[in-house]
Amino acid sequence: MYSRSSLVNWIYVTSLDSSSIVQIGDSNQVTPETKVYALQREQPIFNGDEVEDLTQYPIYSQPLPLPLLTENVRQTTIHENPIIKVGSIRITGIAASSVLHVGSTRTIRTEARIKHNRQYFSDPYADED
Secondary structure, eight states: OOOOEEEEEEEEEEEEOTTOEEEESOEEEEOOEEEEEEEEESSOOOOSOOOOOGGGSGGGTSOOOOOOOOSOOOOOOOOSSSEEEEEEEEEEEEOTTOEEEESOEEEEOOEEEEEEEEEOSSOTTTTOO
16 A cells, blocks of 8 residues: 555544544554444433343344445556645534545445434324324
8 A cells, every 4th residue: 555644734523423533644444333222212211221232133233235346446546746735624523433534545444333212101103093
């Protein structure tokens, strides 16, 4: 992997979510991964024992379908300047397992698995007929 210097004047990121990365400079491999269990209740009453064993949900253990690469891709890259120059970057939010990367990398593989549960004290659809 060809390495270059990365020069960034300034970066402003308002929010960086779980397992997200801000990387300035070269890296060989970046693999952020996050697993989230989100519980939303009609009223915010929690006992503290709501965290459940995530293995009971298949979303966290089933293999991810990866695209099949069936074509040969040839790439030629010419680096006319050995320096990556960035003036400024302003980002409102970087979500779960996302990457802001200024530099060279060989492999980036990200994974986010999120399970949302909503619990109601009464049936929210009871009045509909």
